[in-house]
Amino acid sequence: MRLSRNTNQPVARNIKRIIDDNGLKQGFVAKKANIPEKRFSDMLNSRQIIRPCDVVAIAAALSVDTSTLFVI
Numbered sequence: 001m002r003l004s005r006n007t008n009q010p011v012a013r014n015i016k017r018i019i020d021d022n023g024l025k026q027g028f029v030a031k032k033a034n035i036p037e038k039r040f041s042d043m044l045n046s047r048q049i050i051r052p053c054d055v056v057a058i059a060a061a062l063s064v065d066t067s068t069l070f071v072i
Helices: 009-021 026-032 037-044 052-062 066-070
Strands: none
Touching (some): 009 026
């Protein structure tokens, strides 16, 4: 099943921005969040839903509050 393009858009956009702003690599963040790299990439490209437990793990990996990922 293909997801709507905007399913994860605000959260994914914020994750990408934080990764870029901090000069990190997606693979590094995925590993730190204990998420397989392919799945993490799929989440950031709206091919996989970002679940609440993923948000918590990703926020911890990025050292940000979870609410930071939901800013529009």
